[in-house]
Amino acid sequence: MADKTFRLDVVAPDAALYSGDATLMVAQTTVGQIGIMANHEPMLGELAAGGCVVLTEAGGARKAMAVQGGFLSVTADTVTVLAESAQFSDEIDVAAERAVLESATEGSEEFLRAKSRVRAVEAVS
Template sequence: MADAGFPIDVVSVEQRLYSGQASFVIAQTTEGELGILKNHEPLLGQLVPGGFVMIEQTDGTRRVAAVEGGFLSVTGDSVTVLAESAEWARDIDVDAARADLEKFEEGSPGHDRALARIRAVEQLAQEK
């Protein structure tokens, strides 16, 4: 019987991007990149500007989302990502994201969002 994993929700201001079971999660926080497995110690982390979240589902499928701002909450039995914005890497137009990166000033919200989108696409490409 396969391990049930743990519940994870990825929620942005605009939508619930994901709700399901995961066996492993990686998130970029202000304290560094965190890897989370089932029964992880509880923690609350601030997501970095321009970061990503990788979810390995219990069936082995990996999904990567660009996330902008917000928090990661880990309890003993679940993970919640509360982001200002979030979108799947597979849905990102990387050329447009690169153009935005050049267009916006470093440290601005537009620059951070473009950086998050590019990092998510790069992380997804590493998985293939």
């Protein structure tokens, strides 16, 4: 039986946010949402502005990260997310980010950053 996990690394210019084994990763790309499981076909994807990455660890725990642009690379047994910036959902003040969504111009960098952060929190709520 094929292994049900793959290696996942999420890195940003200022930090390596996550490195471990996962059973599932879901991300918003510029062509839509994609789910990655073990033994996925190799691919490259551009992460969408205002998106997030949600992962399910090998032990079953779910984690989410607000991700501001970047790329993902899938190989035979590894997924690498190279984000322009990223933040774990448990570090986000969702009330403050919802306030930004209300006041920011839709499509602006500020709006997309807040949208990403709210998505990440909601993904694991």
